[in-house]
Amino acid sequence: MELRELDPQDEQRVRAFVVATAGASPEAWSWTPARIDREWRSVWSTLQLPVATILAEDEGRILGMVCCTIVPVDREPGAVITNLCVTLPDRRRGIGRLLMLRAHDIARAAGARVAALQVAPTQQAAVQLYTALGYSPVKESEDTMVMDLSGTTN
Numbered sequence: 001m002e003l004r005e006l007d008p009q010d011e012q013r014v015r016a017f018v019v020a021t022a023g024a025s026p027e028a029w030s031w032t033p034a035r036i037d038r039e040w041r042s043v044w045s046t047l048q049l050p051v052a053t054i055l056a057e058d059e060g061r062i063l064g065m066v067c068c069t070i071v072p073v074d075r076e077p078g079a080v081i082t083n084l085c086v087t088l089p090d091r092r093r094g095i096g097r098l099l100m101l102r103a104h105d106i107a108r109a110a111g112a113r114v115a116a117l118q119v120a121p122t123q124q125a126a127v128q129l130y131t132a133l134g135y136s137p138v139k140e141s142e143d144t145m146v147m148d149l150s151g152t153t154n
């Protein structure tokens with residue numbers, strides 16, 4: 001398996017991955033077809049932003065994805081992590097963690113000292129993963145978790 005950045009030529013394969021994964025895990029991504037279309041346009045448009053979209057791929061099969069966008073936080077670069085997902089049969093193999101570590105490396109290379117993401121408390125696997133990596137919930141918003149990227153290799 002390799003991790004690599006998204007290429008514009010991946011559009012149809014990544015869309016198929018997103019649709020298959022949404023269908024396989026309605027508890028987490030309970031999307032209607034219309035929602036999938038809308039979310040897909042949003043995911044794909046991240047290519048236009050100062051963002052990296054990382055794919056986990058094995059022999060041409062896309063197993064997972066995460067996006068990392070760099071935004072200003074208190075006038076310094078910060079990272080927003082979105083769209084983390086791994087195909088159902090390939091979960092608990094460490095792919096989600098590897099994707100997050102790569103996103104953090106990209107964020108640090110862009111000068112980010114903090115990373116933030118949104119996760120519903122019901123997304124227990126994701127909350128466990130983020131907590132294990134060092135994310136903590138923000139007091140003001142129970143759906144937001146943040147992590148200090150300095151002083152850690154996570």
Ligand SMILES: CC(C)(COP(=O)(O)OP(=O)(O)OC[C@H]1O[C@@H](n2cnc3c(N)ncnc32)[C@H](O)[C@@H]1OP(=O)(O)O)[C@@H](O)C(=O)NCCC(=O)NCCS
Nearest residue numbers: 028084085086091092093094095096097119125126128129
């Ligand atoms: C969240 C998600 C990406 C995790 O991907 P993954 O490849 O299965 O995660 P990993 O194998 O790297 O797990 C790393 C650690 O996360 C935690 N974890 C992952 N899945 C877990 C689960 N189902 N229950 C409890 N802890 C879990 C564990 O601490 C695990 O370490 P361990 O296997 O040594 O115990 C995957 O479950 C997924 O795609 N979920 C649906 C989409 C989603 O909720 N995305 C998050 C949007 S905010």
